[in-house]
Amino acid sequence: MSYSDKVIDHYNNPRNVGSMDKSSADVGTGLVGAPECGDVMKLQIKVNRETNVIEEAKFKTFGCGSAIASSSLATEWVKGKTVDEALAIKNMDIVKELSLPPVKIHCSVLAEDAIRAAIGDWKKKQEAAKPVASAVTQ
């Protein structure tokens, strides 16, 4: 199978490889896939809690070249977007950008899942941190 130049580029020069502190209140971590399937992606975002803008994103992937490229691209795309804007990213956008063949479309689906999982994790943290309104008798 021959890869598109963009996939090769992301494979040779992956963007935003790394890890963030997942216990941090501003970090959302998405871990999707399974080793038995040959695809596991970890995608993390650091969100500015005032603006909801994703300021930093990191990824690590166990998977084929297309999976690595899809997740690398995902971190590039979410940076600078608000959380809601990032939720609008669709796997077919990734397929188009990387010229993924049909047999590799599932890699882009997993990348989209990873974005959602990271955002979902961050949102859960924000919910949990909200002060509980209580009736306090003065």
Add this chain to the structure above:
Amino acid sequence: MSTEVKVPQQLPVTHHAAPQGVKLPIYMDNHATTPMDPRVLEEMLPYFMEKFGNAASRNHSFGWAGEEGVETARERIAKLIGATTKEIIFTSGATESDNLAIKGVAEMYREKGNHIITAVTEHKAVLDTCKRLEKYGYRVTYMPVQKDGLVDLEDLKRAMDDKTILVTIMAANNEIGVLQPFAEIGKLCRERGIIFHTDATQAVGKIPIDVNKQNIDLMSISGHKMYGPKGVGALYVRRKNPRVQISAIIDGGGHERGMRSGTLNVPGIVGLGKACAIASEELSREAVQLASLRDRLRDRIMSRLDETYINGSMEHRLPGNLNISFAYVEGESLLMGINDIAVSSGSACTSATLEPSYVLKALGTGDDLAHSSIRFGIGRFNTAAEVDYVADRVIETVERLRELSPLYEMAKEGINLKDVKWAGEAH
């Protein structure tokens, strides 16, 4: 709380200059196919344009020249395996030979029984043929293999019954190079009057074969796995002690004693014969050389990388085969990183069906390690310099990909990956 960046932003890929004496790309996938030996090509050439006659043309010198080439080849193949010339049938390759052997016995011995025994690690040419026979009402037992890839002889004995007419078990496996105890299997079959076929595609010319000493009744041979041409192979069919008969699967003209009709591929057959003649001369020396190169590759890789696992028995193995899993790194991404080297992987991502290697699965290798496996097939034309280069590139690529791998990170943190509840994916 600060966010910590643990690895460099970009991991540059080093550009690789080929070291002295190494020509890129390197071919190390000799189980898939082999380059033709120049001596084989030279032997074949006259049969295309000068000695081009149909070997079945009895009445003129063009035919006789073709026939002579074919008969010389037949002798050379027979000599390599300890057979007689009358026992060699030419086919289009081992896939056809497997089909002919299995279907040929099934049809011929239908009255005697309808049970066939094979193993789960066989090549698809055997497995799919057996599946088709199941549709026609035959019973097939697919023997499991042990962790080292070998069939258990006691299990095999227990599987045999009075309706068993054929056991078909390969001599050497194409993925993991493991050698089955085929001489003992043949003996068990002989004692019970069961016909024994072995797909010896990967074994002929690489390990010593003697159809009498090893109790073989039928054997498939392939040209292109032994530095000969593609599109030609042979089937050994025993004539004595006992005499084995098979029904033809191709009709039309009655060539090859009625067992395989069709004009003979004379140049191809001549090539196969020459490949066998070379193997007869060079097998012992070459086996030592290949084993030495293979062990060099293994030791160089495994001394520098941890969590690497060899798939299949090292003791009972083809001298040129190495099949290793590199934990936490997926096979196709590894191949992409060593794109100046030709090898193959058991990863699902490299197969058209997205299924990981069924051979590795049969060993009990977890799917995750099956996805992380690479098969190296060292051959006649590989050198020590190539082996060193390949080892170094593999090491460097695995190290790089482990830095990218969330599984490696988790393992290093002491997490047992088997305990993790994975999200699974939208498959």
